[in-house]
Amino acid sequence: MTSTKISRRSALKATGAVLATAAFSTRVLADAPPAEPVTQALIDAAKKEGQVVYYTSTDLPVAEKLAKAFEARYSGIAVRVERTGAERVFQRIGQEYASSIHAVDVVNSSDAAHFIVWKRDGILAPYVPEDVAKYPAEHRDGDGQFASFRVWLSIIAFNTSLVKPEDAPKSFADLLDPKWKGKIVKAHPGYSGTIMTATYQMQRDLGWGFFEQLAKQNIMQVQSSADPPKKLDLGERAVMADGNEYNIFQLREAGRPVEPVYASEGSPLIVGPNGIFKSSPNPNAAKLFQSFCFSREAQQMIIDVGGLRSAHPDTQEKAGRKLLKDIKTMKDDPAAVENEGEAIKQRYTKIFRV
Numbered sequence: 001m002t003s004t005k006i007s008r009r010s011a012l013k014a015t016g017a018v019l020a021t022a023a024f025s026t027r028v029l030a031d032a033p034p035a036e037p038v039t040q041a042l043i044d045a046a047k048k049e050g051q052v053v054y055y056t057s058t059d060l061p062v063a064e065k066l067a068k069a070f071e072a073r074y075s076g077i078a079v080r081v082e083r084t085g086a087e088r089v090f091q092r093i094g095q096e097y098a099s100s101i102h103a104v105d106v107v108n109s110s111d112a113a114h115f116i117v118w119k120r121d122g123i124l125a126p127y128v129p130e131d132v133a134k135y136p137a138e139h140r141d142g143d144g145q146f147a148s149f150r151v152w153l154s155i156i157a158f159n160t161s162l163v164k165p166e167d168a169p170k171s172f173a174d175l176l177d178p179k180w181k182g183k184i185v186k187a188h189p190g191y192s193g194t195i196m197t198a199t200y201q202m203q204r205d206l207g208w209g210f211f212e213q214l215a216k217q218n219i220m221q222v223q224s225s226a227d228p229p230k231k232l233d234l235g236e237r238a239v240m241a242d243g244n245e246y247n248i249f250q251l252r253e254a255g256r257p258v259e260p261v262y263a264s265e266g267s268p269l270i271v272g273p274n275g276i277f278k279s280s281p282n283p284n285a286a287k288l289f290q291s292f293c294f295s296r297e298a299q300q301m302i303i304d305v306g307g308l309r310s311a312h313p314d315t316q317e318k319a320g321r322k323l324l325k326d327i328k329t330m331k332d333d334p335a336a337v338e339n340e341g342e343a344i345k346q347r348y349t350k351i352f353r354v
Helices: 040-049 058-074 086-098 113-120 130-134 193-206 209-216 227-234 245-253 283-295 296-304 333-352
Strands: 050-058 078-085 105-110 145-152 154-161 182-184 258-261 269-277
Touching: 040 050, 050 058, 050 086, 050 130, 050 283, 058 078, 058 283, 058 296, 086 193, 086 333, 105 283, 113 193, 113 269, 113 333, 145 193, 145 245, 154 227, 182 209, 182 227, 193 209, 193 333, 209 333, 227 245, 227 258, 245 258, 269 283, 283 296
Parallel strands: 050 078, 050 105
Antiparallel strands: 105 269, 145 269, 154 258
C-alpha cells in the first residue's frame, strides 16, 4: 500500500482485486500451519508484553465484554479495544501501514473482503488456534490466516408499538408498499461492512431496481448497521430495511418493542473474521487473544450476550431465537464484494443521494 488514502480498489493492483476464490479457502496446503495449543510459555510471553490492541467493528458493548473476559482469564494483559465501522477500520489500517505504523495486533471486520486484501498484501500472520481446527472448512482460511469470529444476518425488523405483527412486512418487496413511506430506516454501505456485504447480496439477488424504488420511500439514512435497531427502539421509524440481527435480539430480550423479520427472499448472511498481523507489536499477546476469541467460552458469550451466531461446533443457540439452519439466507461472496465494492458504494450514493 503506497497511498495514504486506501480504497478497496486501490489497495490491490487491478488484476489482484478479482480473485478466483472466496475469502475462506477450503483447500488444505501441505505446509498449512498446524493448530497451536495455548501453552504456559505463550501465556508468560504474552504477560511480558502486557497488552493487546484490537481493532474491531464488533458492537462496542460486546467487544468490551470480550476484552474484560480475556483480562479476567489472563490477569496482567490489558486489551485496548478500538471500535469503529468496518470500512473505517480498513481505511485506518491502510493509512497506518502506508506510514509504517504498526499499532494493531488483532483485527475483526464485518466485511470479510478486507481479509482478501490483507492476505494478498502479505500482512497477515498464519496462526491456527486449537478451537479453529474444529470449525467447518468454510469458516477457516486454508492458509490459517483468519477464521470466522462471528456470524450474523442483516434483517428487516419492526417496532411492535407502531406496527401490528400481521401488518409487518414479510419480504423486501413489502418495503416498497406506499404505506411505509417515511417510516423506514437503513444503514450505509460506505460506513458499515455489514451493509456493504448485505447491499452486494441484495443487488445481486433483487437487482438495483429494488434500491431505486426503496429510495423513493423517504428513507432515514444512518451510518452503522447498529443504528437502525436503535432508531427502531426509539420509535423514530417503524421499520428497518437492514441492520444487525444481533442488536434486535439484544433489544427484544431486554423487553424493548422490536421484532425480527426474515425476508421471504432470504436474509443477507454476514461473516466477521479475526486475524493477526505479521507486524503485530505484541505478537504473543495477539496469539493468546486470538485463541481466546475462538474458544468455546468466548463464542458462547458472543451468542448469549451479543446475539451473534457462531461457527464453533460446541456452542448452543440461545432459547427463543430462530435457528440459523431454519432461516433462508442469501449467499455470502467476499471475493465479489471486494471486486465490486467501490462501484456499489458509488451507485448507492447516487441512488440515495447520501
